Amino acid sequence: MLVSLLSFGFAAVLLILLPGPDTLVVVRGLVRGGRNGGVQTSAGVLCGLMVWVAAASLGLSALLRASEIGYNALKIAGGCYLIWIGVQSLRSLLRTASDIAAEGDGSAAPTLGRSGGFMAGFLTDILNPKIGVLFVSFLPGFVPDGYSVGWTTLGFGAVYIALTALYCAGLVVASGTVATWMQTPRVRRRLDAVAGVVLVGFGVRLATEA
Template sequence: MLAALLPFTVAAVLIVLLPGPDSLVVVRGLVRGGRRGGVVTAAGVLCGLVVWVAAAALGISALLRASQVGYDVLRFAGAAYLLWLGVQSLRSLRRPAASTPAQAELGGRRGFGSGFWAGFVTDVLNPKVGVFFISFLPGFIPSGWSVGWTTAGLGGWYIALTALYFAGLIGVSGTIATWMATDRIRRRLDAMTGLVLVGFGIRLAAEA
């Protein structure tokens, strides 16, 4: 198992570091709610990963690969949500300036569009995450080991690595907190993340 864990860790770290909707939504949380907003959003993403790891360990996520209809429904729902998040970020540019990121987040809070739920829903509605786990994890399961339990263990380690990455991202944000506190800069960052989220949504909807 140790021989499989090292290459899995290397591969997982490289994948975690790749920019994607999960990372972007955490950055959005940082921009809109400061460090607390980033922590809460990251917690939502991690809980979404827990759902997918559990589904992979139980064999449920394999249904996504077997059912094109189910995959497409979840894919379009995820794409629509990313588009909605992006549009909400762009619309926030019209709101009056807030003196702090926390106040900006409070003024722009819209249920599933911010904080924990933004991270959780973004992850859970992305079927590529589920397909990734059922395609990626089995290649590192040693012969003779329980598929379900080993999948859960490797998935848990992947979640831990993701949590470390988010912790580093949030930690680094503290060094630019003063810069981000400038309303003009924060609005530009919010606009940029909004545009990229719209791009991710369009790409997810367009992928077969």
């Protein structure tokens, strides 16, 4: 079991470090809402992962994998959601010079609602069927012979969530060193726009990929 756990941990770290929608939506939360926005978005991402891990341990993700209609429907919904939040970020490009000047005076700033960051993180995960398929095909592969697939999958899933939480915490802590720079109106506007373009790209790829 120890060898399986270490092997799984190494593979999980590599997967988590690969840039994807989760990382980008957390960065977007940091840009738009500062540390609080990053924490809220990270919490949403982690809750979404919990749902998928529970589904994988119960075998529900396998049903999704077997259902082409269900998989495609969720994939399209997830792609559309990523495109939508990407477009919301891109709206910063349409803001006028007077808006930017007002921000410079401290009278305006884009913020996330109390639940906006959380829901962005949660829906980004829960509407991505590839995460469910990843768990149903990835986690059981590390279960040693003689161990319960369901319970061991749940345990490995908990490890994956814990590693993801550490990664998100690292992003939030690291943001503190550049917080002032990130909150400069012009820089914040450009970062928001870049995040929007990449989110739209992720959304299109998710919705159209076979």
